[in-house]
Amino acid sequence: MLIYVVFLMIFVGVTAALYQVYEIHYNINVGNDKKLSKADKSHLQALSDQAKTATQAHARSDFDQAAADALGPNLDRDIALKAFAEEEKGVYAIPLLRRKARLRFNGDSCVNKSSANKSSTNISSVKVRHLPFWKTTLPRINIRAALITLVILNCFWVQLLAAMSVYTLGYPVSTPWLAWLNDPMAVMLMIYAFIVTSLLISTFDRYMHDLYQLGKLFKKKAV
Known part of the structure; x- marks a missing residue:
């Protein structure tokens, strides 16, 4: 029963990672x-x-x-x-x-x-x-482009890990330092680590971009 809960949480994690990419895109294009x-x-x-x-x-x-x-x-x-x-x-x-x-x-x-x-x-x-x-x-x-790239990369890794969690059910990884991929619980924890990291990056992006915009505002006023 636990394994089904773990795979459900992995699916939720993939959805959350995709939403984070959407949210940072929304923050860029809409006055949030x-x-x-x-x-x-x-x-x-x-x-x-x-x-x-x-x-x-x-x-x-x-x-x-x-x-x-x-x-x-x-x-x-x-x-x-x-x-x-x-x-x-x-x-x-x-x-x-x-x-x-x-x-x-x-x-x-x-x-x-x-x-x-x-x-x-x-x-x-x-x-x-x-x-x-x-x-x-x-x-x-403006460091926004670099931060957005990190969020997108994190989303990619989440999807890759989710795919590996299914793949390794039939084809376990034999490489010792990648053996943890055979454990869905470990994969799930790694996925949520990426999600938390993306959340921190998104928060930092909004904060730094606000300050960058204020820098442009005061620079225009000084000209």
């Missing part, structure tokens, strides 16, 4: 706001609407106030307007809302200096607080 809080989703819609009004009617006061409420009273309003005026919300707006708590400007959290010094904000002056003891500048290199 599922990791935003309800409050930030509300801010996203409100700021996007007000940014359009601000750029079309030159009415900045409402947008500036909404940006101050959502992102902090000292945030550079030009940066906020640039982010939320984009048609694609996933380009700058969603990353800004999702990572705003980690941004540091000259030692201050999620803010710039006073409005008189807003022009001094640039990509090199912005820090990211990854951990309490670890801060870096915003990334300048």
